[in-house]
Amino acid sequence: MALLEKKLAALNNPLQGKVALVTGGSRGIGAEIAKELALHGATVAITYVSNAQRAEQVVEEICEYNPNVSAFQGDVTKTEDISRLCNLVIEAHGTIDILINNAGITRDSRFMNMSEEAWNEVISTNMNSLYYMTKQVLPKMIEQDYGRIINISSIIGQSGGFGQTNYAAAKAGMIGFTKSLALETAKHNITVNAVCPGYTFTDMVAEVPEKVQEKITAKIPKGRFGTPLEIAKAVRFLTVDGDYITGQCINVNGGMYM
Numbered sequence: 001m002a003l004l005e006k007k008l009a010a011l012n013n014p015l016q017g018k019v020a021l022v023t024g025g026s027r028g029i030g031a032e033i034a035k036e037l038a039l040h041g042a043t044v045a046i047t048y049v050s051n052a053q054r055a056e057q058v059v060e061e062i063c064e065y066n067p068n069v070s071a072f073q074g075d076v077t078k079t080e081d082i083s084r085l086c087n088l089v090i091e092a093h094g095t096i097d098i099l100i101n102n103a104g105i106t107r108d109s110r111f112m113n114m115s116e117e118a119w120n121e122v123i124s125t126n127m128n129s130l131y132y133m134t135k136q137v138l139p140k141m142i143e144q145d146y147g148r149i150i151n152i153s154s155i156i157g158q159s160g161g162f163g164q165t166n167y168a169a170a171k172a173g174m175i176g177f178t179k180s181l182a183l184e185t186a187k188h189n190i191t192v193n194a195v196c197p198g199y200t201f202t203d204m205v206a207e208v209p210e211k212v213q214e215k216i217t218a219k220i221p222k223g224r225f226g227t228p229l230e231i232a233k234a235v236r237f238l239t240v241d242g243d244y245i246t247g248q249c250i251n252v253n254g255g256m257y258m
């Protein structure tokens, strides 16, 4: 009976004992990733930059089934915030086993109108943050001979996007980073992968005018936008069953980019 209970617990909570840090976990895709990993037993730390209330809501929701959850404020474009965040998570939960680099923004405009500020903001938030976050977390992963790093890139990093030279450059950069780091870390039992969502219903796409959304939908073989949970399930798969998957880009996009 004890063995059966143990086996059931392993099935139900495959991430028990693992600590996951999800940047931008206060809403959208990040929030759903945090919930999904917590549902499978992980201890979860989410970060947010300004939405303390939304972060608190996510924590409350997770607490209903897993008390091992916390939220920390920090800007992923600021190196001092990143080091403080990582130290706080390690202080609270002992380590970081799973790093989900999810925080991201868009500042769309045609290249000819794109300000230097819009360029730099998008590159810093989406791509440079990978460098700083990973620098903080990787030594611990190497020391413990275990790590899962998942970078939330985008279909736009592969296909390009009208008015999105900054975002496409950052998201394509994330894929190159993923493959290179995967080569360097495989021997330490660390996998590094990217998940590339297609158009997914969150605050980010709510900014896209309805007419444009209709045009985009017409190009999606599945005929609809994705949900944050559909992205979160791919992330969970990589963390639970992805031991032999590294340096890959998992597309979750309704068949939009083949």
Ligand code: NDP
Pocket: 023, 024, 025, 026, 027, 028, 029, 030, 047, 048, 049, 050, 051, 052, 054, 074, 075, 076, 077, 102, 103, 104, 105, 125, 126, 152, 153, 154, 155, 196, 197, 198, 199, 200, 201, 202, 203, 204, 205
């Ligand atoms: P949302 O706009 O819904 O949420 C963005 C999250 O990132 C929030 O938690 C926000 O925190 C956080 N964030 C933003 N800037 C910073 C910063 N400087 N420092 C720390 N945290 C920050 O985005 P989505 O859920 O839609 O997107 C999540 C990821 O998925 C992004 O990387 C995005 O590029 C990618 N993606 C999204 C797609 C989509 O269609 N939605 C498609 C393809 C990729 P706060 O709440 O405090 O503002």
